[in-house]
Amino acid sequence: MSAKVARGLIFLSATWLAFSLAWGAHWAASSLIAIVGIVWTLNTFVRWYFWSSFAFLVLLGGSALLVLWGGSEWIGLLTAVMALLAWDLESFHRRLRLYETSEGQIEWAHLQKVGFIGIVGLALASIPLMWHFVINLGWALFAAIVLMGALILTLRWGGRTAG
Amino acid sequence: MIGRVRWAFWGTIACSFILLGLATQRGALLALAIPFLVFLFSSFYLGGSLVPILKATRTLSTSRAQSGEEVTVHIEITNEGSSVEEIEIIDSIPSYLERVAGEPRLITTLKSGETAQIEYTVRGRRGFAQWNQLSITAGDHLGLRRRFTKVSCQGHLFVLPNFPKLYEVEIRPRRTRVYSGSVRTKLGGPGIEFFGIREYYPGDALRHLNWKATAHYDQPITNEFEQERVADIGIVLDCRERTEVSVGGDSLFEQAVGAASALADFFISRGNRLGLLVYGDYIDWTFPGFCRLQREKLLQSLARAELSNKTIFEDLENIPTKLFPAGSQLVIVSSLCEDDVEILLQLCGLYHVIVVSPNPILFELSRTHPTDAILIASRIASLRREIVLSQLRQAGIRLVDWDTQSDLPIPVEQALGRHTLRHQQAMRGRP
Numbered sequence: 001m002s003a004k005v006a007r008g009l010i011f012l013s014a015t016w017l018a019f020s021l022a023w024g025a026h027w028a029a030s031s032l033i034a035i036v037g038i039v040w041t042l043n044t045f046v047r048w049y050f051w052s053s054f055a056f057l058v059l060l061g062g063s064a065l066l067v068l069w070g071g072s073e074w075i076g077l078l079t080a081v082m083a084l085l086a087w088d089l090e091s092f093h094r095r096l097r098l099y100e101t102s103e104g105q106i107e108w109a110h111l112q113k114v115g116f117i118g119i120v121g122l123a124l125a126s127i128p129l130m131w132h133f134v135i136n137l138g139w140a141l142f143a144a145i146v147l148m149g150a151l152i153l154t155l156r157w158g159g160r161t162a163g
Numbered sequence: 164m165i166g167r168v169r170w171a172f173w174g175t176i177a178c179s180f181i182l183l184g185l186a187t188q189r190g191a192l193l194a195l196a197i198p199f200l201v202f203l204f205s206s207f208y209l210g211g212s213l214v215p216i217l218k219a220t221r222t223l224s225t226s227r228a229q230s231g232e233e234v235t236v237h238i239e240i241t242n243e244g245s246s247v248e249e250i251e252i253i254d255s256i257p258s259y260l261e262r263v264a265g266e267p268r269l270i271t272t273l274k275s276g277e278t279a280q281i282e283y284t285v286r287g288r289r290g291f292a293q294w295n296q297l298s299i300t301a302g303d304h305l306g307l308r309r310r311f312t313k314v315s316c317q318g319h320l321f322v323l324p325n326f327p328k329l330y331e332v333e334i335r336p337r338r339t340r341v342y343s344g345s346v347r348t349k350l351g352g353p354g355i356e357f358f359g360i361r362e363y364y365p366g367d368a369l370r371h372l373n374w375k376a377t378a379h380y381d382q383p384i385t386n387e388f389e390q391e392r393v394a395d396i397g398i399v400l401d402c403r404e405r406t407e408v409s410v411g412g413d414s415l416f417e418q419a420v421g422a423a424s425a426l427a428d429f430f431i432s433r434g435n436r437l438g439l440l441v442y443g444d445y446i447d448w449t450f451p452g453f454c455r456l457q458r459e460k461l462l463q464s465l466a467r468a469e470l471s472n473k474t475i476f477e478d479l480e481n482i483p484t485k486l487f488p489a490g491s492q493l494v495i496v497s498s499l500c501e502d503d504v505e506i507l508l509q510l511c512g513l514y515h516v517i518v519v520s521p522n523p524i525l526f527e528l529s530r531t532h533p534t535d536a537i538l539i540a541s542r543i544a545s546l547r548r549e550i551v552l553s554q555l556r557q558a559g560i561r562l563v564d565w566d567t568q569s570d571l572p573i574p575v576e577q578a579l580g581r582h583t584l585r586h587q588q589a590m591r592g593r594p
Contacts, residue, residue, distance in 0.1 A: 053172075060176060064183060064192060073191040081198045091306070099251065099270040106249065106272050113248070113304040117205050121198030128194045144185050151178060151200070 002107050003044055003093040009086035010040050010055075013079045017062050020075045026065075033062045044090055056087040073129050077122065085118045166302075166309040173199050173307075206307040213301045213308055215273065216244030219316035221294060227321045227463075230289050233263055234320060238281040238297070246274040251300040254281060259290030259322060287322035289420060291467045294318040321466045324417070326424035327571050333581045336394045336515045338490035344393030345433040346492075354388035361387050395438075395451060396430050397487040397514075398423055400465065401479070401497030402443025404472040408498070408523040410530035415498055416470055418521045418567045423496040424465050425571055426519065430494075431458045439464055440486060442479070444471035448486055479506040489513055498523045501547065504554050511558050517579065518555060519563040524548060526567050 014037020021030035040055035060083060063076040092110055135143070177199035184192030217240055224235040240252055254267040265283030273279055296313040339348050351358045360376050363383030376384035400423045408415040423439075430437045431453070438451035439461050449464045451457075475481060479497075487493060493514040497503070498521050510516050524544045531537060555562055563578040565571065 057176075060195075063195060064180070067189060067191045067195070068187060073194070076191065077194060077198075080195050084198060084202070088306070096270060099266065099268050106270060109248070109272050110304045117202055117305070118198065120205070121201035124201055125194045125197035128190050128197075132190065140185065140188075144181065147181060148178070151174065151181075151203075 001104060002089045002096070002111060005111065006086045006089035006093060007041055007044050009082045009089070010037060010044070013037070013059060013082035013086065014040070016075050017059060017066065017079045020066055020071050021062065021069075024066075024069055024071050026069060029062060029065060033059065040086075044093075049094070052087055052090050056083050059083040074126075077125055077129065081118055081122045081125070085114060088114055166306070169306050170203070173203055177203065202305060203307065206303050206305045213247070213303075213310040214244065214312075215242050215247045215250065215299070215301055217241065217299060217314045218243055219297050219314045221316045221318035223318055223320055226319065227323060227459075228287065230322055230325045231286060232322075233284050233286050235282065235284050236267075236294075236318070238316060239278055240273070240280075240297070240314070240316075241278045242273040242275055244275065246272075247301045248272055248304050249302045250279070251298075251302070252279065252281060253298040253300075254283075254294070254316070255298070256285060257290075257292035257294065259292045260285040260287040260320075287320065289324040289417065289466055290322050291463070292320045292322065321463050323462045323466050324420045324424045326421045326428065329425050329429040329572050329575055331576045331581060332426070332429055332579045334394065334396070334492045334515070334517065334579075336396070336490060336492035338488065339392040339394045340436060342393045342434075343391060344435060345391055346394040346435065348390045348392050350390045351387035352390035354391050356389045356391075358387045358389040360384050393433075393435050393453075395488045395491035396435050397438045397440060397451070397491060397493050398427055398430075398461075399440045399442055399482060399493065399495045399497075400468055401495065402441055402468055402470050403476060403500075404443075404470045405477065406498045406500060406523070407470050408527050410527055413526075413530060415521050415523055415526050415567070418526070418565075419496050419498065420465055420468055422519050422521065422565065422571055424462060425575075426494055426496070427461045427465070428458065431455075431461065437461065438486065440482065441465070441468045442482060443476050444469060444473060446483060448483075479503050482506070482510070484510070484513060487514060490515070492517070494519065496520075499548070499551060501551055504551055507555055507560060508558050511560055517561045517563070519565060519575070520552075521565045521567050522548070529568055 014033055018030045018034040018037065021033060036055045036058045040052060043051045043055070060080055063079045063083075066079075067073055067076040089111070092107075092114075096107065177196045180192055180196035180199070184190065184194075184196070219238060219240045222237045222239075224237075225232075228234050236254075238252075238254060242250075250271060250273045252269045252271075256262055256267055263284045263286050265281075267281065267283050269279060269281050271279050295315065295317060297316045299312045299314050300309055301312070302309040334346055335349075336346065339346055343353075347354075347356060351361070360373050361384070363372065363377075363385045367385045371386045373384045373386050400419065402416070406416075427437060427439065434453065436451045436453055437457060439449040441447035441464060447464060447468070449457075449460050452460070479495075491514055493510060494517045495507070495510075496519045499518070507516065507518065524541050528537070528541050533541075552562055552564055561579060563574050565574045
């Protein structure tokens with residue numbers, strides 16, 4: 001089940017992103033995203049392990065470029081979230097193949113959890129897209145430092161239990 | 164990509180979006196980092212327990228199996244602590260065994276009080292397999308937090324050697340025990356085999372009167388039979404690596420173990436008191452005993468037997484002779500080295516010795532493509548071995564030179580059968 005969902009998400013995110021880039025006449029980037037999306041989808045069958053991480057990064061890069069080139073911010077965000085979910089589900093499915101799983105129970109639980117957090121992430125990320133505000137450089141720097149500090153602390157904290 | 168690596172991967176992506184957003188002053192790029200930050204932070208608040216209290220029990224369909232027999236291993240793991248989102252359970256299969264069906268690993272969610280089960284089937288070659296622990300990795304669904312533990316889950320399996328059944332091995336130890344058995348003692352008395360005649364004494368059974376002899380001697384003469392008693396027997400299995408020949412996965416030592424098992428089974432089934440010395444790694448001595456329990460002990464000891472190259476056991480001179488009662492029957496299972504002759508001759512002075520020797524030259528020759536050079540080498544080696552064997556025969560040691568291509572009972576009965584014994588005794592001029 002997780003593999004099918006991952007394939008669907010890969011297809012949707014790559015298609016949207018490729019069309020959006022093509023809409024802005026960024027033909028090279030659009031073609032690249034389309035090719036990467038197709039190969040990533042095929043890769044879910046043939047298991048070329050490093051490729052999914054590479055394709056995931058390419059799609060994230062494409063989302064960032066779309067935003068930078070003035071394309072739809074919503075499509076950029078949706079693509080990033082879907083690529084994240086697809087990458088996680090594919091990785092999870094790969095792990096499941098090594099084990100004798102009990103009647104798909106864990107797969108369903110994983111999908112629910114990841115889907116819920118993905119929706120929460122999408123909802124939180126859409127707030128700044130809907131509500132535009134301007135802050136001066138000092139506040140921006142302060143916010144950046146606080147955020148980076150929090151992130152570093154979280155990473156260190158997480159690193160202890162990450163195993 | 165899981166655990167720390169995933170933390171670093173997602174964290175780097177989030178930081179990159181934040182820095183890119185700040186550098187380009189694009190709020191939308193900052194927004195792209197938010198889903199990643201939500202994933203990273205949520206693993207702490209929604210991640211569940213990573214310290215499960217697990218109780219594991221292992222059940223085997225049998226604790227002893229013959230080599231090649233399939234055994235089902237069933238494991239039940241109960242979570243007696245708080246719920247775990249993802250738990251990976253891996254059971255390692257001992258090297259003696261190969262998996263036939265099922266998986267020795269499981270990934271599942273395990274809520275408080277729930278039980279997970281693993282079942283797989285293994286097949287083994289001779290050996291002693293022991294399970295001690297299960298490897299447990301508890302984690303969250305996001306793959307960000309992992310904790311590795313081990314849970315005790317004991318189990319053991321003896322894979323006993325396969326061996327053929329022997330029907331006739333005649334032994335003549337110098338001393339026997341007082342209990343009646345199947346070893347003939349060269350003493351007249353109650354028994355089955357005719358031993359001789361003697362003058363009739365009151366109390367002798369009338370049905371044993373020898374009427375012809377009575378008529379001949381003109382006085383009552385009765386038949387006498389040979390007493391049959393149990394004997395003390397010691398089997399010595401040679402586990403020295405220098406006597407081993409291994410070709411393409413086939414091992415001469417395994418043949419020797421099979422022979423020792425067959426002999427042990429035969430002697431114990433005839434009611435004898437049997438002990439076993441596995442000579443090579445250490446003094447692995449199974450104290451002599453009778454009956455089926457002793458048979459099981461001996462087979463388990465043979466299942467554990469392994470080759471060893473310890474210098475102290477390089478020669479047979481360290482066989483602890485005090486373990487075997489003087490005059491008892493000693494059966495040595497070894498492919499033999501040239502320098503073993505002297506020790507065996509010394510043992511011959513203390514015990515009645517039988518040597519069962521799997522032929523290493525024929526064993527290797529049957530498993531290699533014979534070129535001219537190999538054939539010449541094998542002839543030379545065979546001649547040298549024949550010298551060793553003839554020295555042993557001359558000393559009165561009964562010998563089975565076993566070509567492992569043939570079934571063991573045939574050469575054993577040819578060399579150690581009743582008729583062969585009589586023939587050998589007649590050749591030496593003994594009664």
